[in-house]
Amino acid sequence: MSINILMPALSPTMEEGTLAKWLVKEGDKxxxxxxxxxxxxxxxxxxxxAVDEGVIGKILVTEGQESIQVNQPIAVLLINGExxxxxxxxxxxPEEPKPKKNVVNDTxxxxxxxxxxxxxxxxxxxxxxxxxxxxLNTIKSNRLFATPLAKRLAKQRDIDLSLLTGSGPNGRILKxxxxxxxxxxxxxxxxxxxxxxxxxxxxxxxxxxxIAERLVKSKNEAPHFYLSIDCNIEQLxxxxxxxxxxxxxxxxxxxxxxxxxxASATLLKVPxxxxxxxxxxxxxxxxxxxxxxxxIDGGLITPIIKNVEFKGLLEISNEMKTLAQKAxxxxxxxxxxxxxxxxxxxxxMYGIKEFSAVINxxxxxxxxxxxGEQRAIVTNNQISIATMMTVTLSCDHRVVxxxxxxxxxxxxxxxxxxPSLMLL
Amino acid sequence: xxxxxxxxxxxxxxPGGYVAAIRASQLGLSVALVEDKHLGGICLNWGCIPTKAxxxxxxxxxxxxxxxxxxxxxxxxxxxxxxxTERSRKVASQLSAGISHLLKKNKVKVFNGFAEIDKNTDQIxxxxxxxxxxxxxxxxxxxxxxxxxxxxxxxxxxxxxxNVWDYKTAMTPQDLPNSLVIIGSGAIGMEFASFxxxxxxxxxxxxxxxxxxxxxDEDISKIVQNNFIKRGIDIKTNTxxxxxxxxxxxxxxxxxxDGINSLIKSEKLILAVGIIANTQNIGLEKFNIKIDxxxxxxxxxxxxxxxxxxxxxxxxxxxxxxxxxxxxxxLCVEKIAGLSNLTPLDxxxxxxxxxxxxxxASIGLTEKAAKIxxxxxxxxxxxxxGNGKAIALGDSExxxxxxxxxxxxxxxxxHMVGPEVTELIQGFSIAKxxxxxxxxxxxxxxxxxxxxxxxxxxxxxxxxxxxHY
Numbered sequence: 001m002s003i004n005i006l007m008p009a010l011s012p013t014m015e016e017g018t019l020a021k022w023l024v025k026e027g028d029k030x031x032x033x034x035x036x037x038x039x040x041x042x043x044x045x046x047x048x049x050a051v052d053e054g055v056i057g058k059i060l061v062t063e064g065q066e067s068i069q070v071n072q073p074i075a076v077l078l079i080n081g082e083x084x085x086x087x088x089x090x091x092x093x094p095e096e097p098k099p100k101k102n103v104v105n106d107t108x109x110x111x112x113x114x115x116x117x118x119x120x121x122x123x124x125x126x127x128x129x130x131x132x133x134x135x136l137n138t139i140k141s142n143r144l145f146a147t148p149l150a151k152r153l154a155k156q157r158d159i160d161l162s163l164l165t166g167s168g169p170n171g172r173i174l175k176x177x178x179x180x181x182x183x184x185x186x187x188x189x190x191x192x193x194x195x196x197x198x199x200x201x202x203x204x205x206x207x208x209x210x211i212a213e214r215l216v217k218s219k220n221e222a223p224h225f226y227l228s229i230d231c232n233i234e235q236l237x238x239x240x241x242x243x244x245x246x247x248x249x250x251x252x253x254x255x256x257x258x259x260x261x262x263a264s265a266t267l268l269k270v271p272x273x274x275x276x277x278x279x280x281x282x283x284x285x286x287x288x289x290x291x292x293x294x295x296i297d298g299g300l301i302t303p304i305i306k307n308v309e310f311k312g313l314l315e316i317s318n319e320m321k322t323l324a325q326k327a328x329x330x331x332x333x334x335x336x337x338x339x340x341x342x343x344x345x346x347x348x349m350y351g352i353k354e355f356s357a358v359i360n361x362x363x364x365x366x367x368x369x370x371x372g373e374q375r376a377i378v379t380n381n382q383i384s385i386a387t388m389m390t391v392t393l394s395c396d397h398r399v400v401x402x403x404x405x406x407x408x409x410x411x412x413x414x415x416x417x418x419p420s421l422m423l424l
Numbered sequence: 425x426x427x428x429x430x431x432x433x434x435x436x437x438x439p440g441g442y443v444a445a446i447r448a449s450q451l452g453l454s455v456a457l458v459e460d461k462h463l464g465g466i467c468l469n470w471g472c473i474p475t476k477a478x479x480x481x482x483x484x485x486x487x488x489x490x491x492x493x494x495x496x497x498x499x500x501x502x503x504x505x506x507x508x509t510e511r512s513r514k515v516a517s518q519l520s521a522g523i524s525h526l527l528k529k530n531k532v533k534v535f536n537g538f539a540e541i542d543k544n545t546d547q548i549x550x551x552x553x554x555x556x557x558x559x560x561x562x563x564x565x566x567x568x569x570x571x572x573x574x575x576x577x578x579x580x581x582x583x584x585x586x587n588v589w590d591y592k593t594a595m596t597p598q599d600l601p602n603s604l605v606i607i608g609s610g611a612i613g614m615e616f617a618s619f620x621x622x623x624x625x626x627x628x629x630x631x632x633x634x635x636x637x638x639x640x641d642e643d644i645s646k647i648v649q650n651n652f653i654k655r656g657i658d659i660k661t662n663t664x665x666x667x668x669x670x671x672x673x674x675x676x677x678x679x680x681x682d683g684i685n686s687l688i689k690s691e692k693l694i695l696a697v698g699i700i701a702n703t704q705n706i707g708l709e710k711f712n713i714k715i716d717x718x719x720x721x722x723x724x725x726x727x728x729x730x731x732x733x734x735x736x737x738x739x740x741x742x743x744x745x746x747x748x749x750x751x752x753x754x755l756c757v758e759k760i761a762g763l764s765n766l767t768p769l770d771x772x773x774x775x776x777x778x779x780x781x782x783x784x785a786s787i788g789l790t791e792k793a794a795k796i797x798x799x800x801x802x803x804x805x806x807x808x809x810g811n812g813k814a815i816a817l818g819d820s821e822x823x824x825x826x827x828x829x830x831x832x833x834x835x836x837x838x839h840m841v842g843p844e845v846t847e848l849i850q851g852f853s854i855a856k857x858x859x860x861x862x863x864x865x866x867x868x869x870x871x872x873x874x875x876x877x878x879x880x881x882x883x884x885x886x887x888x889x890x891x892h893y
Binding site: 147148149152153167168169170174175 | 765767831832833834859860861864
């Protein structure tokens with residue numbers, strides 16, 4: 001007896017598919033488990049295995065043929081040495097092979113994700129038992145049987161059920177499989193050699209994980225937009241050199257210290273930028289607590305200089321040095337880096353011209369500082385040389401609108417280009 | 425002795441042994457079964473079944489006593505205890521004969537006699553069968569020990585079949601005693617207490633632990649206790665039996681409650697203080713078979729440390745339930761036959777039933793046990809007084825309690841007391857086996873009006889969604 005190879009239901013919702021590619025041709029001998037075709041559904045392309053062994057007698061659908069109904073014969077398999085001429089090919093679509101639509105309960109989303117036992121119903125009852133089994137076997141590798149509890153546990157623990165082998169009846173995934181899987185997975189990770197010739201595997205530190213988590217949260221939740229402005233820092237540099245020339249080596253104010261002060265002074269002028277999103281409310285800060293990104297071994301951290309508005313450059317400079325040192329030694333206390341109303345990230349020392357920083361949640365803005373470099377600038381129809389610095393403000397659009405961000409940057413530019421205004 | 429080598433010889437014809445033999449035959453194995461006394465074992469001959477026949481009689485007595493409520497008047501109700509006993513024995517023998525037919529139909533060779541296993545070769549085991557016709561030796565590749573258990577005596581008192589009864593004498597009374605002391609408040613003790621109380625006997629129950637039915641959830645145990653006390657059963661918990669004196673056809677039991685001694689006189693005394701496994705004289709000592717606390721030790725597929733020798737049922741330890749033995753029988757035989765995809769028995773999913781009035785049925789962990797395991801739980805309770813069918817039946821005392829894991833929605837346990845709960849518990853057994861969560865149970869349609877609606881309501885109550893409570 002020949003066997004019709006039927007279009008399998010590769011997912012519970014699949015009603016039809018496209019025969020993407022034949023992997024066998026007429027006359028080929030196939031064994032159970034051999035790949036015979038690739039089927040494309042609305043979701044994915046999957047391979048179909050032969051269930052029985054025999055010879056492909058006739059291919060009934062051409063490569064690329066679309067809208068092939070589930071359970072429609074796609075090829076005829078000759079078994080026990082019979083010849084094609086001996087059989088009658090019936091390539092009509094069986095009358096009612098359409099899968100029943102799955103009734104999906106809205107309140108139970110997890111049911112939607114995974115096929116459950118009830119999908120046996122997908123296989124038309126009118127299909128003969130043999131065919132039913134064939135289809136079941138053919139698609140075995142693509143269907144998941146799991147108990148409701150196993151499904152829920154997998155979801156809670158973020159385990160991909162398709163990676164599991166079920167120990168229940170017909171390979172159904174049970175609670176115990178989820179529990180054992182966790183252990184397997186763990187032990188597998190432990191077994192991965194930490195290094196090989198091509199790569200080295202370093203375990204993520206909890207700091208690394210925290211950074212990852214916070215940045216992902218920021219990029220996922222805060223709608224970022226970016227504004228850039230060029231600042232002429234000639235005056236700033238002049239002021240700095242004046243200040244430092246009087247130091248008698250007791251202090252050395254950096255450009256960064258002056259930027260911190262300018263950022264704070266600007267926040268006082270544009271208080272709407274000194275804000276954070278708290279879902280039901282927006283918090284506007286009265287203090288200007290500036291978080292400054294510091295690169296440390298294995299990550300970065302943002303120690304805070306608090307109440308910058310009350311501090312002079314010297315105090316800011318000293319505090320920054322202390323905090324940076326503590327950060328590098330891993331000695332920051334939580335209150336040194338948790339909080340802050342506004343952040344600054346400066347990559348100028350690496351020659352970075354400009355960049356866009358990721359907002360440090362729950363703050364509303366972060367200012368990214370580029371390198372101070374000599375550029376040709378045009379003023380009053382004249383090209384001249386000036387030391388310029390490009391800064392980019394990343395704003396959380398939920399709290400800071402474009403106009404507020406723009407106002408902040410223009411005021412910031414004013415302070416940088418006229419540092420004496422900061423004395424006001 | 426002939427040369428036939430059986431694939432399996434089963435020792436013991438109870439609900440473990442005969443089920444193992446039939447399943448083995450179904451799987452195409454050649455199988456023999458050795459039974460010393462009666463096919464069907466204790467369960468069918470002297471346990472589950474005949475006591476259910478007795479409890480049916482006492483239930484009818486209870487109904488007759490309360491028939492006025494339903495608009496009938498009946499007078500002059502008399503109990504003929506001999507007839508009650510006779511019916512119970514008839515039920516047992518009818519079923520035992522049925523087992524004989526089933527074994528015959530399944531081509532199981534049955535030997536009547538007492539079996540002792542012995543070594544032969546590494547692969548083949550010898551079974552010596554002693555019967556009144558002499559000793560007979562048979563060979564098998566695999567042996568299943570399903571010898572069950574017998575009731576335990578206390579060091580200072582043994583059942584004598586006259587004044588001190590074991591379960592056998594207790595279920596074949598020829599006369600009703602005036603008074604009865606029952607030692608032990610497990611399922612067996614409570615069923616006899618309920619039976620004899622309904623038939624008008626003055627009953628006292630002695631339990632060393634704090635609660636009667638100590639394996640059940642405390643809420644359930646309390647409801648049964650209150651019901652029994654209302655019916656005039658004297659319940660003495662935290663009480664131990666110190667000594668027993670028998671004189672002039674009466675029994676004096678010296679008991680100690682919280683350190684205070686007292687004396688109770690009764691006509692008869694029933695010992696229901698547990699069981700001991702039948703591991704003696706069957707040749708275990710010749711093999712590498714471990715015995716722990718009196719029970720044979722096996723792996724999860726019921727194989728002992730000796731390859732080819734298996735043990736199932738009561739002889740392997742608790743819970744001492746017929747359905748546990750039958751389940752182990754099937755698992756064990758399927759393992760022998762090399763079937764794949766077998767799941768070891770999950771002891772947390774074995775339902776337990778007690779057929780006293782009111783009935784008790786449970787599966788899984790009690791609230792206390794769940795808390796000890798540090799499971800974050802949600803508890804639902806539904807009393808039968810809120811169930812229409814129970815009220816219509818005139819039997820609305822009881823409670824259905826469900827316990828869920830609050831984190832995962834797993835049904836951790838279900839505990840019931842009330843009308844026909846022994847018939848209801850299977851719903852929760854299926855739920856547990858299929859690993860449903862509260863979601864599936866809440867969205868299952870339970871027919872109205874049925875007692876089973878109480879199961880639904882209990883689940884809903886766990887999630888604060890009960891409608892009728």
